[in-house]
Amino acid sequence: MAVGPATFPDKMHPVAGFKLGTASAGVKTPGRKDLVIMEVCEGSSVAGVFTKNAFCAAPVQICKQHLTQAATRYLVTNTGNANAGTGDEGYADAISVCEAVAKETGCDLAAVLPFSTGVIGEKLPVEKITTAVPAANLALTETGWDDAAEGIMTTDTRIKGSSRQFKYAGKTVTLTGISKGAGMIKPNMATMLAYAATDAQIDSELLNQLLTDAANCSFNRITVDSDTSTNDSCMLVATGKSGLVVSKEEHELYELFSSELNALMQQLAHAIVRDGEGATKFVTITVDSAASQSEALSTAYDIAHSPLVKTALFASDPNWGRILAVVGRVGIEELNLGALEIFLGDVRIVSQGGRDPGYTEEAGQAVMDKEEILIRVVLNRGSFSETVWTTDLSHDYVSINADYRS
Template sequence: MAVGPATFPEKMHPVAGFKLGTASAGIKTPGRKDVVLMELCEEATVAGVFTLNAFCAAPVQISKKHLDAAATRYFIVNTGNANAGTGEEGWNDAITTCEEVAKLCDSGVEAVLPFSTGVIGEKLPVEKLVSALPAAKEVLSESGWDEAAEGILTTDTRIKGASRQFEYQGKVVTLTGISKGSGMIKPNMATMLGYVATDAQVDADLLKVLLTDTANCSFNRITVDSDTSTNDSCMLVATGKSGVSVSAEDRSLLALFKTELTQLMQDLAHAIVRDGEGATKFVTVKVESAKTQQEALKTAFDIAHSPLVKTALFASDPNWGRVLAVVGRAEIENLDLNALEIYLGDVCIVSKGGKDATYTEEAGQAVMDQEQILIRVVLNRGDVSETVWTTDLSHDYVSINADYRS
């Protein structure tokens, strides 16, 4: 189940200097595409952001270590097994995978970054993974985005991708990316993998700043079920092949590039929410006129995580008292109940400390019957606004996760 039409672009623009190859290893399901190899040109710069879960998987630990140690040339991704909660054996299996990629591709071991996603706590069938590497290498192509988008999925029902181009001083700059994620979605990062490449030239330090900033307003603003995964990773690669150099000195280009990157990252993040496990609603929660960012974000996420709010959304029930109760427990210091306003879409449901005088059940029902819903809270105590995106909570979510290992 997913919300709205599929959003994968008809055209995923190739990024010069970045190749992808996909193969089947049968890690969990025989015949399924589940191994993706990505090759970066020698001039590429790389940045990454990773899960903050203390039980981060061996591939995450090794990717962070290798990213700091050497120029990255290859990403190797497997699905069907997270290689998390596997101790020293999991570490060794991830290193073995890197060694085999390095041997096959004639690179250093530290030039390879491993990524895994799937069931936690089970041994990685590294022999199966390694056996698929030659087939993945054989089909490496700058046009391999569609197959790679399929190859990184787990419980997802849709492939997820975004691709944008813009022109600057007569040269075209391309940004293309894919992501996966459907459940165990909460910021820092969400159970997701994301790979974005651009042919702009960006030095590594600026690339990390750009990735951090854009992840914070995209992948770190989505939630399906408030669970932070062990394997979350998002990588940004700049190959420099377009001849356009993004730097802090050229403010106009930097601003344009950041705008395009932000939109692409949000497109990928929204695709994850729309494909949330069992989702029937795409929900935007916006908190306005807060004193601080922390206040706005906590209130928004408290609403987005509330099981009572999420089940009301699934039922299309305009039970506005559930939203009111969440705002009241959001620990907003010295909250003026008479000043705040709460809206469903454009319908004011709460003002002056209670139900708005103009509110009708019919108006609220009309909003809740929609597939895409906006919940807006106006605190009227500052000038900070924050937005998060979430789903409802359905019977199917329970079924999918109850059956996940079977």
């Protein structure tokens, strides 16, 4: 189940200098696409942001190390097994996968970045993965985005991608990316897995800053179930093949590229929420006029994580008292209840400390019956605003996660 029509583009623009190859290793399901290799051309810059979960998976640990040791040439992803909570053995297994890719491609071990997603706490089936490495490498192509988007899925019901182009100084710049994720989504950095590439030339330090900023306004603003994965990774590659150099000195180009990157990452993040496990609603929660960014964000997330609010959303029940109760328990100091306003869509449901005099159940019901819903809280105590995106909580979410390992 997913909310709204599929958003995967009809055209995923190839990024010169970046190739993707997909194969079946049978990690969990025989015949399923579950192994993806991505090739990065020489001279590229590579940036990554990763989960802050203390039990971060072995591949995450290795990615962080390898990024500081060598220029990245290959990224290798398996699904069906997270290789998390597996201790020293899991670390050695992830290194073995890197070694297989390095041997197959002739690159240094540290030039390979590993990624895994799937069940936590189970041993990685290294032999299955390494056996399939040659097939994935043989399949490498700049047009391999569609297969790769399928190859990184777990409980996802649809592939997720975004592709954009813009012109500057007579040159065309391309940004293309894919993501995966449907459950265990409150990233605290990025998302379950996301990969994006551009043919712009950007130095590593600036690329890291651009990626961090983009993640903070996209993947770090989504939640399905308030759980942060052990494997969250978001990667951005700049191949430089367009010949256009993005730098802060060229302010107009910098701002244009940053805007396009943020839009691409936001599309990838929204696709995850729309495909949230069991989701029937795509919900935008905005908190306006807060005293600080943290106040706005914590209020928005508390609403997004409330089981009572989420189940009311699933039932299309305009039980606005549940939203009111969440705002009251956030812990906002010296909150002026008389100044507080709460809206469902454009319908004001709360004002002057209680039910708005003009509110009707019919008006609230009309908003809640929609697939896409806006909840807006106006605190009227400052100038800060934050938005997060989430889902409802359905019977199917429980079923999917109860049966996850079967």
